[in-house]
Amino acid sequence: MPEAYIYDHVRSPRGKGRADGSLHEITAVDLASQVLGAMRDRNELDTALLDDVILGCAQPVGEQGGNIARGAVLNAGYEESVAGQQVHRFCASALEAVNTAAAHIMSGQTDAAIGGGVECMSRTYIGADTGAWSADPWVNYHNYFAPQGIGADMIATLDGYTREDVDSYAVESQRRAAAAWQGQRFSGSIAPIKDKLGDVILDHDEYMRPGTTLEKLGNLKPAFTALGEKAGFDKVGMMRYPQIEAVNHVHTGGNSSGIVDGAAAVLVGNETFGKASGLKPRAKFRAFTSIGSEPTIMLTAPADVTRKTLKRAGMTLDDIDLFEINEAFASVVMRFMNALDLDPEIVNVNGGAIAMGHPLGATGAMILGTVLDELERRDLNTALVTLCAGNGLGTATIIERV
Secondary structure, three states: OOOOEEEEEEEEEEEEOOOOOOOOOOOOHHHHHHHHHHHHHOOOHHHHHEEEEEEEEOOHHHOOOOOOHHHHHHOOOOOOEEEEEEEEEEOHHHHHHHHHHHHHHOOOOOOOOEEEEEEEOOOOOOOOOOOHHOOHHHHHHHOOOOOOHHHHHHHHHOOOOHHHHHHHHHHHHHHHHHHHOOOOOOOOOOOOOOOEEEOEOOOOOOOOOOOHHHHHHOOOOOOOOHHHHHHHHHHHHHHOOOOOOOOOOOOOOEOOOOEEEEEEEEEEEOOHHHHHHHOOOOOOEEEEEEEEEOOOOOOHHHHHHHHHHHHHOOOHHHOEEEEEEOOOOOHHHHHHHHHHHHOHHHHHOOOOOOHHHHOOOOOOEEEEEHHHHHHHHOOOEEEEEEEEOOOOOOEEEEEEEE
């Protein structure tokens, strides 16, 4: 079976996902196009050698719909022979896109492809593509649907995480992200985003709050109390988990992932492509997979999908040097670390989505690139990347430097 190699990765900075965010004026197709253009230019890439561009998007409607990958391919000036595909696995969409590109190469049906994702959360809203999962009363009722924030608070309740626990995790995420930016650890992977005049409008992750303290976070009100108590979703959760007497609402905007705009791309190819392009591979794929998990909490898959992926690779936890998990909510990462008995010093070492934001359809590719850069910086070999996703889903990928 041919090896699938990572030759490069690039991402946009994350812009605040609201009307006053720096990237609000940039459409999703333009944002993805600029990242694709940066990938081409920095590698002097002959795009005719690419077979496909596969982009994840978690709200694939309106200007983010209609196969945004193909639109971005053409808008970026790639050869028109390059195909385009849009994939949707909620928050794991971009990692799924990269895995799909790798799978095509490993099957021998593709020589080279770009996997990645895009999400402009300042120009859309979470739930814009709402379907049967949450909107169909029959499906909703029989699956005990509750919003993700309720699931995060249910994890905290079941595992006994206090408000101080989750806030402490958030403060550490902010500290690590600030240290990473100060140390220029992301500088080689960021494509500054420009406006129509060609002026750079953002070259750094603008969501970060490096001055965050426990005291400041402690002043924030829980974000999901009204959904739980007034809208009745606490009762739904307790019907599924009768051992819970009351949901402890501990998550706030300060210890949950930030709403941001962003795009990312990962260049994947076989050995033949690398030689034809004059590029050296940086890593190879060892294994990847996705699973389903309990859909009410919907955020518990990372530990189980990690175990499954390790088994598929014939590896153990001790074989992994660094772990990267999307910080959807603080309790999600804390459960992941506790379930696998991981040293926090090798998990999200440069901070995560709590500090820098979570552009839903792009995050998986972003954190894959982040951990590859960190493997190289520390001269380590292997990493595992994982995300939980809506409706009880999880995806994981293991890479190894070459």
